[in-house]
Amino acid sequence: MxxxxxxxxxxxxxxxxxxNIQVAFGGxxxxxxxxxxxxxxxxxxxxxxxEYFRRFWIPVALGSELSxxxxxxxxxxxxxxxxxxxxxxxxxxxxHCSHRNASLEFGVIEEQGxxxxxxxxxxxxxxxxxxxxxxxxxxxxxxxxGAYPVVEYLGLIFAYMGPPDEQPDFPKWDTTMLPDVEMxxxxxxxxxxxxxxxxxxxxxxxxxxxHARVTDIHFGDTWGIAPVTQxxxxxxxxxxxLTYRIEDKxxxxxxxxxxxxxxxxxxxxxxGREEKYFKRASITKWTIPHDNENxxxxxxxxxxxxxxxxxxxx
Amino acid sequence: MVGKNSVxxxxxTGQEPYEYRQRHPNDYEAQVSQGSINAHAAExxxxxxxxVAYLRRKLRRAIRAIxxxxxxxxxxxxxxxxxxxxxxxxxxxxxxxxxxxxxxKDVTDAVMEIxxxxxxxxxxxxxxxxxxxxxxxxNDTRFTAHCGDT
Ligand code: FES
Numbered sequence: 503m504x505x506x507x508x509x510x511x512x513x514x515x516x517x518x519x520x521x522n523i524q525v526a527f528g529g530x531x532x533x534x535x536x537x538x539x540x541x542x543x544x545x546x547x548x549x550x551x552x553e554y555f556r557r558f559w560i561p562v563a564l565g566s567e568l569s570x571x572x573x574x575x576x577x578x579x580x581x582x583x584x585x586x587x588x589x590x591x592x593x594x595x596x597x598h599c600s601h602r603n604a605s606l607e608f609g610v611i612e613e614q615g616x617x618x619x620x621x622x623x624x625x626x627x628x629x630x631x632x633x634x635x636x637x638x639x640x641x642x643x644x645x646x647x648g649a650y651p652v653v654e655y656l657g658l659i660f661a662y663m664g665p666p667d668e669q670p671d672f673p674k675w676d677t678t679m680l681p682d683v684e685m686x687x688x689x690x691x692x693x694x695x696x697x698x699x700x701x702x703x704x705x706x707x708x709x710x711x712x713h714a715r716v717t718d719i720h721f722g723d724t725w726g727i728a729p730v731t732q733x734x735x736x737x738x739x740x741x742x743x744l745t746y747r748i749e750d751k752x753x754x755x756x757x758x759x760x761x762x763x764x765x766x767x768x769x770x771x772x773x774g775r776e777e778k779y780f781k782r783a784s785i786t787k788w789t790i791p792h793d794n795e796n797x798x799x800x801x802x803x804x805x806x807x808x809x810x811x812x813x814x815x816x
Numbered sequence: 817m818v819g820k821n822s823v824x825x826x827x828x829t830g831q832e833p834y835e836y837r838q839r840h841p842n843d844y845e846a847q848v849s850q851g852s853i854n855a856h857a858a859e860x861x862x863x864x865x866x867x868v869a870y871l872r873r874k875l876r877r878a879i880r881a882i883x884x885x886x887x888x889x890x891x892x893x894x895x896x897x898x899x900x901x902x903x904x905x906x907x908x909x910x911x912x913x914x915x916x917x918x919x920x921k922d923v924t925d926a927v928m929e930i931x932x933x934x935x936x937x938x939x940x941x942x943x944x945x946x947x948x949x950x951x952x953x954x955n956d957t958r959f960t961a962h963c964g965d966t
Binding site: 554 | 818819820821822823824825826827828829839840841842843844846847848850851852853854855856857858864865866867868870871872874875876878879880882883887888889896897898899900901902903904905906907908909910911916917919920921923924925927928931932938939940942943946947950951954
């Protein structure tokens with residue numbers, strides 16, 4: 503369960519948990535699970551990690567999820583509504599109406615914006631209040647509803663949820679512009695914290711055990727060979743390499759994690775038996791927190807001869 | 817099928833029957849079962865977990881930098897492109913009779929050096945630069961000295 507304790511409480515508890523008596527049949531000494539590391543895992547508004555996430559463009563929904571009614575989403579602990587107005591422009595607004603807090607998921611999409619169902623206030627995609635029907639005061643001039651900039655790129659909807667004056671340029675990742683590659687969007691919900699999902703790419707040994715040795719072979723049969731693993735670093739980026747000896751070949755696989763939670767991995771059908779050079783990622787993904795205890799992978803799966811000349815992943 | 821809650825490789829969504837998931841656990845089972853928020857204090861990280869420790873350390877440093885009021889640096893770009901470096905390379909280099917592990921490490925360093933060297937270029941130009949340099953490694957005497965004359 504999520505806690506609000508300061509970092510010092512976590513460090514203290516970690517020390518005492520590690521100092522527990524280590525003895526066979528000693529479950530009693532470890533019966534209470536220790537608390538989580540809030541600094542790395544909590545993502546709500548104002549939390550350290552939440553502030554960190556709010557410095558990047560992050561994907562928040564699939565374009566294909568939008569329809570003629572608004573889509574309610576939860577990102578970084580904020581309840582939001584995303585919609586495409588009738589002119590085709592995207593909007594991302596805080597869920598609760600600025601009038602009396604009714605949910606805009608029940609709003610009506612109009613030409614220019616979204617109209618609240620309760621008393622008819624009309625919102626532009628940038629949070630400007632266009633109409634406050636029957637109000638005699640000029641409320642709408644004094645208030646702006648919470649809104650975030652959005653970009654749709656290759657079927658994913660990206661938002662920037664940070665301080666407006668720190669908004670970076672929208673990045674176009676090299677692997678999204680390869681010749682003969684089709685990027686197909688997908689997302690998967692996980693009922694747990696974002697970090698443990700994100701960490702997987704930097705846990706190269708799980709591929710040996712989980713994916714090949716412990717129960718079934720999930721991907722290539724060569725994945726059970728013990729790799730040589732190394733790590734390389736650049737600002738805000740970590741690269742893990744897995745290098746396998748496969749008979750008279752050396753297979754060098756690199757995968758990366760880039761701030762805040764972007765990662766790419768190579769083809770899941772690769773076995774490293776055929777000579778090849780600089781074959782690019784088959785998955786380009788983010789782990790995006792809904793809140794402290796829920797997250798999604800939201801991603802593109804790359805198809806086509808540019809990444810998969812033999813069609814092994816089709 | 818690739819889309820909402822669906823991808824074309826197994827074990828990612830936890831939608832199979834519970835008993836099947838117990839007998840055939842995959843990514844979803846391993847990661848979600850760590851707990852609703854994985855308690856790092858109860859873990860015991862060892863030599864195979866360097867990457868995880870590394871990621872957490874880097875994340876903590878970045879989080880604290882933002883807390884201290886720092887702004888993020890611009891990422892490496894070649895023109896409009898944000899450069900990434902995930903890749904697979906398979907080289908025909910025979911096994912080293914006495915220290916193959918060291919050979920694998922050295923070849924990996926050489927591959928990554930070339931992959932990073934391409935950062936000044938973009939698009940097709942970068943890809944062909946990296947590819948043609950990687951191709952030379954199979955004949956590089958640093959890695960083939962143990963093979964004798966071929
Ligand atoms: S609560 Fe939305 S218009 Fe009144």
